[in-house]
Amino acid sequence: MKKKIAILFGGQSTEHEVSRVSASSVLKNIDKTKYEIYSIGITKDGKWLEYKGKIENIENGEWESDEENKIPNGQNILFNKEVDVVFPVLHGLYGEDGTIQGLCKLLKIPFVGPGVLSSALCMDKIYTKYVLENFGVKQADYVVVNKFDYNKDKESIINHIEEKLGYAVFIKPSNSGSSVGITKAHNRERLVSGLEEALKYDRKVLVETAINAREVEVAVLGNDEPKAAVPGEIIPAKEFYDYEAKYKNEASKLLIPAALSKEEEEEIKKLAVDIYKMLDCQGMSRVDFLIDKDTDEVYLNEINTLPGFTSISMYPKLWQASGKGYSQLIDELIELAIDRGND
Ligand SMILES: Nc1ncnc2c1ncn2[C@@H]1O[C@H](COP(=O)(O)OP(=O)(O)O)[C@@H](O)[C@H]1O
Ligand SMILES: [Mg+2]
Known part of the structure:
Protein backbone atom coordinates (compact mmCIF):
# COMPACT_ATOMS: atom_id res chain seq x y z
CA MET A 1 0.00 0.00 0.00
CA LYS A 2 1.19 3.47 -0.83
CA LYS A 3 2.07 5.64 2.12
CA LYS A 4 -0.04 8.73 2.46
CA ILE A 5 1.95 11.93 2.78
CA ALA A 6 0.66 15.42 3.52
CA ILE A 7 2.86 18.12 2.02
CA LEU A 8 2.23 21.41 3.79
CA PHE A 9 3.17 24.61 1.98
CA GLY A 10 2.85 28.40 2.34
CA GLY A 11 2.28 29.25 5.97
CA GLN A 12 1.90 32.35 8.07
CA SER A 13 5.49 33.56 7.97
CA THR A 14 7.63 36.03 6.09
CA GLU A 15 8.92 33.00 4.20
CA HIS A 16 5.54 32.02 2.73
CA GLU A 17 6.71 32.53 -0.86
CA VAL A 18 9.96 30.63 -0.37
CA SER A 19 7.99 27.75 1.10
CA ARG A 20 5.80 27.54 -2.01
CA VAL A 21 8.88 27.19 -4.19
CA SER A 22 10.39 24.54 -1.88
CA ALA A 23 7.10 22.63 -1.81
CA SER A 24 6.66 22.64 -5.57
CA SER A 25 10.13 21.12 -5.92
CA VAL A 26 9.19 18.42 -3.42
CA LEU A 27 5.90 17.78 -5.23
CA LYS A 28 7.61 17.53 -8.61
CA ASN A 29 10.29 15.14 -7.36
CA ILE A 30 8.57 12.92 -4.82
CA ASP A 31 8.14 9.36 -6.08
CA LYS A 32 4.42 9.06 -6.88
CA THR A 33 4.68 5.29 -7.29
CA LYS A 34 5.47 5.06 -3.57
CA TYR A 35 3.32 7.75 -2.07
CA GLU A 36 -0.17 9.10 -2.27
CA ILE A 37 0.14 12.86 -1.93
CA TYR A 38 -2.11 15.37 -0.24
CA SER A 39 -1.02 18.97 -0.89
CA ILE A 40 -2.24 21.32 1.78
CA GLY A 41 -1.67 25.05 1.46
CA ILE A 42 -1.75 27.37 4.45
CA THR A 43 -2.63 30.95 3.54
CA LYS A 44 -0.89 33.92 5.13
CA ASP A 45 -3.90 34.40 7.36
CA GLY A 46 -3.85 30.79 8.47
CA LYS A 47 -6.52 29.02 6.42
CA TRP A 48 -5.74 25.42 5.49
CA LEU A 49 -6.85 24.38 2.01
CA GLU A 50 -6.27 21.11 0.26
CA TYR A 51 -5.09 21.87 -3.26
CA LYS A 52 -5.64 19.55 -6.19
CA GLY A 53 -4.53 21.81 -9.04
CA LYS A 54 -1.27 22.24 -10.91
CA ILE A 55 2.06 22.36 -9.08
CA GLU A 56 3.00 25.49 -11.08
CA ASN A 57 0.12 27.31 -9.41
CA ILE A 58 1.60 26.55 -6.03
CA GLU A 59 4.90 27.99 -7.14
CA ASN A 60 3.46 31.17 -8.65
CA GLY A 61 0.81 31.73 -5.98
CA GLU A 62 -2.23 31.34 -8.25
CA TRP A 63 -3.44 28.33 -6.28
CA GLU A 64 -5.11 30.66 -3.82
CA SER A 65 -7.54 32.04 -6.41
CA ASP A 66 -8.07 28.68 -8.16
CA GLU A 67 -11.56 28.08 -6.74
CA GLU A 68 -12.14 24.79 -8.60
CA ASN A 69 -9.21 22.99 -7.06
CA LYS A 70 -9.33 24.19 -3.48
CA ILE A 71 -11.03 22.24 -0.74
CA PRO A 72 -11.66 24.09 2.52
CA ASN A 73 -10.61 22.81 5.94
CA GLY A 74 -7.47 21.03 4.80
CA GLN A 75 -6.57 20.62 8.46
CA ASN A 76 -9.19 17.86 8.64
CA ILE A 77 -6.87 15.61 6.63
CA LEU A 78 -4.60 15.70 9.68
CA PHE A 79 -7.34 15.72 12.28
CA ASN A 80 -9.04 12.72 10.67
CA LYS A 81 -5.66 10.97 10.53
CA GLU A 82 -5.91 10.36 6.82
CA VAL A 83 -2.14 10.45 6.34
CA ASP A 84 0.85 8.42 7.56
CA VAL A 85 3.40 11.24 7.54
CA VAL A 86 3.32 15.04 7.43
CA PHE A 87 6.08 16.83 5.55
CA PRO A 88 5.90 20.47 6.65
CA VAL A 89 7.65 22.23 3.77
CA LEU A 90 7.26 25.45 5.70
CA HIS A 91 9.94 27.92 6.70
CA GLY A 92 9.99 30.32 9.60
CA LEU A 93 7.35 31.02 12.22
CA TYR A 94 4.33 28.70 12.50
CA GLY A 95 6.10 26.01 10.50
CA GLU A 96 9.72 25.66 11.48
CA ASP A 97 9.31 26.79 15.08
CA GLY A 98 7.72 23.81 16.80
CA THR A 99 4.08 24.82 16.40
CA ILE A 100 3.19 22.52 13.49
CA GLN A 101 5.41 19.90 15.08
CA GLY A 102 3.35 20.18 18.28
CA LEU A 103 0.13 19.77 16.34
CA CYS A 104 1.44 16.63 14.62
CA LYS A 105 2.57 15.26 17.96
CA LEU A 106 -0.82 15.86 19.50
CA LEU A 107 -2.40 14.02 16.59
CA LYS A 108 0.24 11.28 16.78
CA ILE A 109 1.21 11.66 13.13
CA PRO A 110 4.93 11.24 12.33
CA PHE A 111 6.45 14.29 10.65
CA VAL A 112 9.60 15.17 8.73
CA GLY A 113 12.27 17.19 10.52
CA PRO A 114 13.15 17.93 14.14
CA GLY A 115 10.68 17.75 17.02
CA VAL A 116 9.03 20.45 19.10
CA LEU A 117 11.92 21.38 21.37
CA SER A 118 14.68 21.55 18.79
CA SER A 119 12.48 23.31 16.22
CA ALA A 120 11.58 26.01 18.73
CA LEU A 121 15.14 26.29 19.97
CA GLN A 139 29.73 32.02 18.32
CA ALA A 140 29.97 35.76 17.55
CA ASP A 141 29.85 38.06 20.63
CA TYR A 142 26.41 39.47 21.20
CA VAL A 143 23.99 41.64 23.14
CA VAL A 144 20.32 40.80 23.62
CA VAL A 145 17.85 43.68 23.35
CA ASN A 146 14.36 43.37 24.74
CA LYS A 147 11.69 45.68 23.29
CA PHE A 148 10.29 46.74 26.65
CA ASP A 149 13.73 47.63 28.05
CA TYR A 150 14.70 49.40 24.83
CA ASN A 151 11.66 51.61 24.88
CA LYS A 152 12.36 52.52 28.50
CA ASP A 153 16.00 53.52 28.08
CA LYS A 154 17.34 53.54 24.51
CA GLU A 155 20.44 55.55 25.33
CA SER A 156 21.94 53.15 27.84
CA ILE A 157 21.20 50.10 25.69
CA ILE A 158 22.91 51.69 22.71
CA ASN A 159 25.88 52.71 24.84
CA HIS A 160 26.16 49.17 26.16
CA ILE A 161 26.16 47.72 22.63
CA GLU A 162 28.83 50.16 21.50
CA GLU A 163 31.01 49.42 24.53
CA LYS A 164 30.70 45.68 24.30
CA LEU A 165 30.72 45.13 20.54
CA GLY A 166 31.82 48.29 18.73
CA TYR A 167 31.12 48.29 14.98
CA ALA A 168 30.23 46.71 12.64
CA VAL A 169 27.34 44.71 14.03
CA PHE A 170 24.49 42.61 12.70
CA ILE A 171 21.03 43.27 14.10
CA LYS A 172 18.56 40.40 13.89
CA PRO A 173 15.06 39.65 15.15
CA SER A 174 15.59 36.59 17.36
CA ASN A 175 12.96 34.65 15.44
CA SER A 176 13.76 35.39 11.86
CA GLY A 177 14.59 33.70 8.63
CA SER A 178 15.52 34.49 5.06
CA SER A 179 17.33 37.58 6.40
CA VAL A 180 14.02 39.42 6.90
CA GLY A 181 14.47 42.29 9.38
CA ILE A 182 18.26 41.80 9.49
CA THR A 183 20.60 44.72 8.90
CA LYS A 184 24.28 45.48 9.27
CA ALA A 185 25.30 48.69 11.04
CA HIS A 186 28.60 50.53 10.82
CA ASN A 187 27.56 53.45 13.02
CA ARG A 188 25.16 54.63 15.72
CA GLU A 189 22.56 55.98 13.32
CA ARG A 190 22.33 52.65 11.52
CA LEU A 191 22.33 50.77 14.79
CA VAL A 192 19.26 52.72 15.94
CA SER A 193 17.40 52.26 12.65
CA GLY A 194 18.38 48.58 12.60
CA LEU A 195 17.05 48.03 16.11
CA GLU A 196 13.76 49.72 15.22
CA GLU A 197 13.51 47.59 12.09
CA ALA A 198 14.25 44.31 13.87
CA LEU A 199 11.83 45.16 16.69
CA LYS A 200 9.02 45.25 14.13
CA TYR A 201 9.42 41.49 13.77
CA ASP A 202 10.14 40.36 17.29
CA ARG A 203 10.23 41.63 20.85
CA LYS A 204 13.71 40.15 21.28
CA VAL A 205 16.58 41.29 19.12
CA LEU A 206 20.08 39.93 18.81
CA VAL A 207 22.96 42.32 18.11
CA GLU A 208 26.10 40.52 17.04
CA THR A 209 29.69 41.39 16.15
CA ALA A 210 30.06 41.27 12.38
CA ILE A 211 32.67 38.77 11.36
N1 LIG B 1 27.83 37.87 12.86
C1 LIG B 1 27.83 37.91 11.52
N2 LIG B 1 28.95 38.23 10.85
C2 LIG B 1 28.97 38.28 9.49
N3 LIG B 1 27.90 38.06 8.72
C3 LIG B 1 26.74 37.75 9.33
C4 LIG B 1 26.64 37.64 10.75
N4 LIG B 1 25.37 37.33 11.07
C5 LIG B 1 24.70 37.24 9.90
N5 LIG B 1 25.51 37.50 8.84
C6 LIG B 1 25.08 37.57 7.43
O1 LIG B 1 23.66 37.76 7.38
C7 LIG B 1 23.01 36.65 6.74
C8 LIG B 1 21.69 36.34 7.43
O2 LIG B 1 21.87 36.07 8.81
P1 LIG B 1 21.33 34.74 9.50
O3 LIG B 1 21.72 34.80 10.93
O4 LIG B 1 21.82 33.58 8.73
O5 LIG B 1 19.77 34.91 9.38
P2 LIG B 1 18.61 34.13 8.61
O6 LIG B 1 17.98 33.24 9.61
O7 LIG B 1 17.67 35.18 8.17
O8 LIG B 1 19.24 33.37 7.48
C9 LIG B 1 24.04 35.54 6.83
O9 LIG B 1 23.83 34.60 5.79
C10 LIG B 1 25.34 36.31 6.65
O10 LIG B 1 25.53 36.70 5.30
MG1 LIG C 1 20.89 32.18 7.49
Whole structure:
Protein backbone atom coordinates (compact mmCIF):
# COMPACT_ATOMS: atom_id res chain seq x y z
CA MET A 1 0.00 0.00 0.00
CA LYS A 2 1.19 3.47 -0.83
CA LYS A 3 2.07 5.64 2.12
CA LYS A 4 -0.04 8.73 2.46
CA ILE A 5 1.95 11.93 2.78
CA ALA A 6 0.66 15.42 3.52
CA ILE A 7 2.86 18.12 2.02
CA LEU A 8 2.23 21.41 3.79
CA PHE A 9 3.17 24.61 1.98
CA GLY A 10 2.85 28.40 2.34
CA GLY A 11 2.28 29.25 5.97
CA GLN A 12 1.90 32.35 8.07
CA SER A 13 5.49 33.56 7.97
CA THR A 14 7.63 36.03 6.09
CA GLU A 15 8.92 33.00 4.20
CA HIS A 16 5.54 32.02 2.73
CA GLU A 17 6.71 32.53 -0.86
CA VAL A 18 9.96 30.63 -0.37
CA SER A 19 7.99 27.75 1.10
CA ARG A 20 5.80 27.54 -2.01
CA VAL A 21 8.88 27.19 -4.19
CA SER A 22 10.39 24.54 -1.88
CA ALA A 23 7.10 22.63 -1.81
CA SER A 24 6.66 22.64 -5.57
CA SER A 25 10.13 21.12 -5.92
CA VAL A 26 9.19 18.42 -3.42
CA LEU A 27 5.90 17.78 -5.23
CA LYS A 28 7.61 17.53 -8.61
CA ASN A 29 10.29 15.14 -7.36
CA ILE A 30 8.57 12.92 -4.82
CA ASP A 31 8.14 9.36 -6.08
CA LYS A 32 4.42 9.06 -6.88
CA THR A 33 4.68 5.29 -7.29
CA LYS A 34 5.47 5.06 -3.57
CA TYR A 35 3.32 7.75 -2.07
CA GLU A 36 -0.17 9.10 -2.27
CA ILE A 37 0.14 12.86 -1.93
CA TYR A 38 -2.11 15.37 -0.24
CA SER A 39 -1.02 18.97 -0.89
CA ILE A 40 -2.24 21.32 1.78
CA GLY A 41 -1.67 25.05 1.46
CA ILE A 42 -1.75 27.37 4.45
CA THR A 43 -2.63 30.95 3.54
CA LYS A 44 -0.89 33.92 5.13
CA ASP A 45 -3.90 34.40 7.36
CA GLY A 46 -3.85 30.79 8.47
CA LYS A 47 -6.52 29.02 6.42
CA TRP A 48 -5.74 25.42 5.49
CA LEU A 49 -6.85 24.38 2.01
CA GLU A 50 -6.27 21.11 0.26
CA TYR A 51 -5.09 21.87 -3.26
CA LYS A 52 -5.64 19.55 -6.19
CA GLY A 53 -4.53 21.81 -9.04
CA LYS A 54 -1.27 22.24 -10.91
CA ILE A 55 2.06 22.36 -9.08
CA GLU A 56 3.00 25.49 -11.08
CA ASN A 57 0.12 27.31 -9.41
CA ILE A 58 1.60 26.55 -6.03
CA GLU A 59 4.90 27.99 -7.14
CA ASN A 60 3.46 31.17 -8.65
CA GLY A 61 0.81 31.73 -5.98
CA GLU A 62 -2.23 31.34 -8.25
CA TRP A 63 -3.44 28.33 -6.28
CA GLU A 64 -5.11 30.66 -3.82
CA SER A 65 -7.54 32.04 -6.41
CA ASP A 66 -8.07 28.68 -8.16
CA GLU A 67 -11.56 28.08 -6.74
CA GLU A 68 -12.14 24.79 -8.60
CA ASN A 69 -9.21 22.99 -7.06
CA LYS A 70 -9.33 24.19 -3.48
CA ILE A 71 -11.03 22.24 -0.74
CA PRO A 72 -11.66 24.09 2.52
CA ASN A 73 -10.61 22.81 5.94
CA GLY A 74 -7.47 21.03 4.80
CA GLN A 75 -6.57 20.62 8.46
CA ASN A 76 -9.19 17.86 8.64
CA ILE A 77 -6.87 15.61 6.63
CA LEU A 78 -4.60 15.70 9.68
CA PHE A 79 -7.34 15.72 12.28
CA ASN A 80 -9.04 12.72 10.67
CA LYS A 81 -5.66 10.97 10.53
CA GLU A 82 -5.91 10.36 6.82
CA VAL A 83 -2.14 10.45 6.34
CA ASP A 84 0.85 8.42 7.56
CA VAL A 85 3.40 11.24 7.54
CA VAL A 86 3.32 15.04 7.43
CA PHE A 87 6.08 16.83 5.55
CA PRO A 88 5.90 20.47 6.65
CA VAL A 89 7.65 22.23 3.77
CA LEU A 90 7.26 25.45 5.70
CA HIS A 91 9.94 27.92 6.70
CA GLY A 92 9.99 30.32 9.60
CA LEU A 93 7.35 31.02 12.22
CA TYR A 94 4.33 28.70 12.50
CA GLY A 95 6.10 26.01 10.50
CA GLU A 96 9.72 25.66 11.48
CA ASP A 97 9.31 26.79 15.08
CA GLY A 98 7.72 23.81 16.80
CA THR A 99 4.08 24.82 16.40
CA ILE A 100 3.19 22.52 13.49
CA GLN A 101 5.41 19.90 15.08
CA GLY A 102 3.35 20.18 18.28
CA LEU A 103 0.13 19.77 16.34
CA CYS A 104 1.44 16.63 14.62
CA LYS A 105 2.57 15.26 17.96
CA LEU A 106 -0.82 15.86 19.50
CA LEU A 107 -2.40 14.02 16.59
CA LYS A 108 0.24 11.28 16.78
CA ILE A 109 1.21 11.66 13.13
CA PRO A 110 4.93 11.24 12.33
CA PHE A 111 6.45 14.29 10.65
CA VAL A 112 9.60 15.17 8.73
CA GLY A 113 12.27 17.19 10.52
CA PRO A 114 13.15 17.93 14.14
CA GLY A 115 10.68 17.75 17.02
CA VAL A 116 9.03 20.45 19.10
CA LEU A 117 11.92 21.38 21.37
CA SER A 118 14.68 21.55 18.79
CA SER A 119 12.48 23.31 16.22
CA ALA A 120 11.58 26.01 18.73
CA LEU A 121 15.14 26.29 19.97
CA CYS A 122 16.76 26.59 16.56
CA MET A 123 14.16 29.11 15.39
CA ASP A 124 15.15 31.43 18.22
CA LYS A 125 18.65 32.76 17.56
CA ILE A 126 19.08 34.02 21.15
CA TYR A 127 18.14 30.73 22.79
CA THR A 128 20.34 28.83 20.34
CA LYS A 129 23.23 30.96 21.68
CA TYR A 130 22.27 30.37 25.31
CA VAL A 131 22.26 26.60 24.84
CA LEU A 132 25.33 26.30 22.64
CA GLU A 133 27.51 28.52 24.82
CA ASN A 134 27.04 26.00 27.59
CA PHE A 135 28.63 23.43 25.30
CA GLY A 136 31.50 25.80 24.49
CA VAL A 137 30.58 26.24 20.82
CA LYS A 138 32.22 29.36 19.39
CA GLN A 139 29.73 32.02 18.32
CA ALA A 140 29.97 35.76 17.55
CA ASP A 141 29.85 38.06 20.63
CA TYR A 142 26.41 39.47 21.20
CA VAL A 143 23.99 41.64 23.14
CA VAL A 144 20.32 40.80 23.62
CA VAL A 145 17.85 43.68 23.35
CA ASN A 146 14.36 43.37 24.74
CA LYS A 147 11.69 45.68 23.29
CA PHE A 148 10.29 46.74 26.65
CA ASP A 149 13.73 47.63 28.05
CA TYR A 150 14.70 49.40 24.83
CA ASN A 151 11.66 51.61 24.88
CA LYS A 152 12.36 52.52 28.50
CA ASP A 153 16.00 53.52 28.08
CA LYS A 154 17.34 53.54 24.51
CA GLU A 155 20.44 55.55 25.33
CA SER A 156 21.94 53.15 27.84
CA ILE A 157 21.20 50.10 25.69
CA ILE A 158 22.91 51.69 22.71
CA ASN A 159 25.88 52.71 24.84
CA HIS A 160 26.16 49.17 26.16
CA ILE A 161 26.16 47.72 22.63
CA GLU A 162 28.83 50.16 21.50
CA GLU A 163 31.01 49.42 24.53
CA LYS A 164 30.70 45.68 24.30
CA LEU A 165 30.72 45.13 20.54
CA GLY A 166 31.82 48.29 18.73
CA TYR A 167 31.12 48.29 14.98
CA ALA A 168 30.23 46.71 12.64
CA VAL A 169 27.34 44.71 14.03
CA PHE A 170 24.49 42.61 12.70
CA ILE A 171 21.03 43.27 14.10
CA LYS A 172 18.56 40.40 13.89
CA PRO A 173 15.06 39.65 15.15
CA SER A 174 15.59 36.59 17.36
CA ASN A 175 12.96 34.65 15.44
CA SER A 176 13.76 35.39 11.86
CA GLY A 177 14.59 33.70 8.63
CA SER A 178 15.52 34.49 5.06
CA SER A 179 17.33 37.58 6.40
CA VAL A 180 14.02 39.42 6.90
CA GLY A 181 14.47 42.29 9.38
CA ILE A 182 18.26 41.80 9.49
CA THR A 183 20.60 44.72 8.90
CA LYS A 184 24.28 45.48 9.27
CA ALA A 185 25.30 48.69 11.04
CA HIS A 186 28.60 50.53 10.82
CA ASN A 187 27.56 53.45 13.02
CA ARG A 188 25.16 54.63 15.72
CA GLU A 189 22.56 55.98 13.32
CA ARG A 190 22.33 52.65 11.52
CA LEU A 191 22.33 50.77 14.79
CA VAL A 192 19.26 52.72 15.94
CA SER A 193 17.40 52.26 12.65
CA GLY A 194 18.38 48.58 12.60
CA LEU A 195 17.05 48.03 16.11
CA GLU A 196 13.76 49.72 15.22
CA GLU A 197 13.51 47.59 12.09
CA ALA A 198 14.25 44.31 13.87
CA LEU A 199 11.83 45.16 16.69
CA LYS A 200 9.02 45.25 14.13
CA TYR A 201 9.42 41.49 13.77
CA ASP A 202 10.14 40.36 17.29
CA ARG A 203 10.23 41.63 20.85
CA LYS A 204 13.71 40.15 21.28
CA VAL A 205 16.58 41.29 19.12
CA LEU A 206 20.08 39.93 18.81
CA VAL A 207 22.96 42.32 18.11
CA GLU A 208 26.10 40.52 17.04
CA THR A 209 29.69 41.39 16.15
CA ALA A 210 30.06 41.27 12.38
CA ILE A 211 32.67 38.77 11.36
CA ASN A 212 34.58 39.23 8.14
CA ALA A 213 33.60 35.77 7.14
CA ARG A 214 33.14 33.11 4.55
CA GLU A 215 29.85 31.30 4.92
CA VAL A 216 29.99 27.52 5.01
CA GLU A 217 26.89 25.36 5.38
CA VAL A 218 26.61 21.71 6.36
CA ALA A 219 23.62 19.48 5.62
CA VAL A 220 22.95 16.94 8.38
CA LEU A 221 20.54 14.02 8.06
CA GLY A 222 19.49 11.33 10.53
CA ASN A 223 17.96 10.54 13.89
CA ASP A 224 20.28 8.84 16.38
CA GLU A 225 23.21 8.49 14.01
CA PRO A 226 23.16 11.70 11.98
CA LYS A 227 25.55 12.12 9.06
CA ALA A 228 26.85 15.24 7.36
CA ALA A 229 27.10 15.78 3.61
CA VAL A 230 29.99 17.56 1.95
CA PRO A 231 30.06 21.22 3.10
CA GLY A 232 29.08 24.02 0.73
CA GLU A 233 29.96 27.68 0.60
CA ILE A 234 27.90 30.75 -0.20
CA ILE A 235 29.38 33.44 -2.36
CA PRO A 236 26.92 36.32 -1.74
CA ALA A 237 26.44 38.87 -4.49
CA LYS A 238 26.15 41.67 -1.92
CA GLU A 239 27.78 42.77 1.31
CA PHE A 240 25.85 40.09 3.10
CA TYR A 241 23.46 37.33 2.23
CA ASP A 242 20.21 39.28 2.57
CA TYR A 243 16.78 38.39 1.19
CA GLU A 244 17.51 39.92 -2.17
CA ALA A 245 20.87 38.16 -2.50
CA LYS A 246 19.29 34.87 -1.45
CA TYR A 247 16.35 34.70 -3.78
CA LYS A 248 16.51 37.40 -6.41
CA ASN A 249 20.14 38.03 -7.23
CA GLU A 250 21.46 35.60 -9.79
CA ALA A 251 25.01 36.56 -8.91
CA SER A 252 24.87 34.82 -5.51
CA LYS A 253 26.58 31.48 -5.94
CA LEU A 254 26.89 28.19 -4.15
CA LEU A 255 30.31 26.64 -4.17
CA ILE A 256 30.12 22.86 -3.68
CA PRO A 257 32.24 21.55 -2.15
CA ALA A 258 33.36 24.51 -0.04
CA ALA A 259 36.98 25.56 -0.49
CA LEU A 260 38.33 23.67 2.55
CA SER A 261 41.23 21.31 3.11
CA LYS A 262 40.34 17.69 3.83
CA GLU A 263 41.06 18.21 7.54
CA GLU A 264 39.00 21.40 7.73
CA GLU A 265 36.19 19.63 5.95
CA GLU A 266 36.19 16.72 8.40
CA GLU A 267 36.40 19.09 11.35
CA ILE A 268 33.45 21.20 10.30
CA LYS A 269 31.32 18.14 9.46
CA LYS A 270 31.99 16.72 12.91
CA LEU A 271 31.21 20.06 14.54
CA ALA A 272 27.92 20.25 12.59
CA VAL A 273 26.90 16.76 13.72
CA ASP A 274 27.86 17.57 17.33
CA ILE A 275 25.79 20.77 17.28
CA TYR A 276 22.88 18.87 15.73
CA LYS A 277 22.97 16.46 18.66
CA MET A 278 23.41 19.22 21.26
CA LEU A 279 20.20 20.82 20.03
CA ASP A 280 18.41 17.47 19.92
CA CYS A 281 17.76 17.70 16.17
CA GLN A 282 16.29 14.77 14.29
CA GLY A 283 15.41 14.14 10.67
CA MET A 284 17.36 16.95 9.10
CA SER A 285 18.90 20.37 9.64
CA ARG A 286 21.33 22.66 7.90
CA VAL A 287 24.05 23.94 10.20
CA ASP A 288 25.51 27.26 9.03
CA PHE A 289 28.95 28.54 9.97
CA LEU A 290 30.95 31.71 9.58
CA ILE A 291 34.68 31.20 9.01
CA ASP A 292 36.76 34.26 9.83
CA LYS A 293 38.70 35.20 6.70
CA ASP A 294 41.61 36.52 8.76
CA THR A 295 42.00 33.89 11.47
CA ASP A 296 40.20 30.85 9.95
CA GLU A 297 38.29 30.47 13.21
CA VAL A 298 34.95 28.72 12.84
CA TYR A 299 31.85 30.31 14.37
CA LEU A 300 28.41 28.77 14.46
CA ASN A 301 25.92 31.14 12.81
CA GLU A 302 22.58 29.36 12.90
CA ILE A 303 20.69 26.11 12.44
CA ASN A 304 17.81 25.76 10.00
CA THR A 305 15.57 22.84 10.87
CA LEU A 306 13.51 23.02 7.66
CA PRO A 307 16.08 24.45 5.26
CA GLY A 308 15.31 25.75 1.79
CA PHE A 309 14.31 22.76 -0.27
CA THR A 310 14.06 23.90 -3.88
CA SER A 311 16.02 21.73 -6.28
CA ILE A 312 18.69 24.46 -6.40
CA SER A 313 18.79 25.00 -2.62
CA MET A 314 21.91 24.27 -0.62
CA TYR A 315 20.51 21.40 1.49
CA PRO A 316 19.45 19.06 -1.34
CA LYS A 317 22.41 20.10 -3.48
CA LEU A 318 24.87 19.13 -0.76
CA TRP A 319 23.31 15.67 -0.56
CA GLN A 320 23.35 15.40 -4.31
CA ALA A 321 27.07 16.17 -4.26
CA SER A 322 27.42 13.41 -1.66
CA GLY A 323 25.65 10.86 -3.87
CA LYS A 324 22.07 11.17 -2.64
CA GLY A 325 19.61 12.45 -5.23
CA TYR A 326 16.64 14.67 -4.44
CA SER A 327 13.99 11.91 -4.58
CA GLN A 328 16.10 9.54 -2.51
CA LEU A 329 16.56 12.31 0.05
CA ILE A 330 12.78 12.71 0.33
CA ASP A 331 12.43 8.92 0.78
CA GLU A 332 14.96 8.95 3.59
CA LEU A 333 13.32 11.88 5.34
CA ILE A 334 10.00 10.07 5.28
CA GLU A 335 11.66 6.88 6.58
CA LEU A 336 13.33 8.84 9.39
CA ALA A 337 9.97 10.36 10.36
CA ILE A 338 8.34 6.92 10.50
CA ASP A 339 11.26 5.35 12.40
CA ARG A 340 11.06 8.03 15.04
CA GLY A 341 7.31 7.66 15.39
CA ASN A 342 6.08 9.64 18.34
CA ASP A 343 9.29 9.89 20.35
N1 LIG B 1 27.83 37.87 12.86
C1 LIG B 1 27.83 37.91 11.52
N2 LIG B 1 28.95 38.23 10.85
C2 LIG B 1 28.97 38.28 9.49
N3 LIG B 1 27.90 38.06 8.72
C3 LIG B 1 26.74 37.75 9.33
C4 LIG B 1 26.64 37.64 10.75
N4 LIG B 1 25.37 37.33 11.07
C5 LIG B 1 24.70 37.24 9.90
N5 LIG B 1 25.51 37.50 8.84
C6 LIG B 1 25.08 37.57 7.43
O1 LIG B 1 23.66 37.76 7.38
C7 LIG B 1 23.01 36.65 6.74
C8 LIG B 1 21.69 36.34 7.43
O2 LIG B 1 21.87 36.07 8.81
P1 LIG B 1 21.33 34.74 9.50
O3 LIG B 1 21.72 34.80 10.93
O4 LIG B 1 21.82 33.58 8.73
O5 LIG B 1 19.77 34.91 9.38
P2 LIG B 1 18.61 34.13 8.61
O6 LIG B 1 17.98 33.24 9.61
O7 LIG B 1 17.67 35.18 8.17
O8 LIG B 1 19.24 33.37 7.48
C9 LIG B 1 24.04 35.54 6.83
O9 LIG B 1 23.83 34.60 5.79
C10 LIG B 1 25.34 36.31 6.65
O10 LIG B 1 25.53 36.70 5.30
MG1 LIG C 1 20.89 32.18 7.49
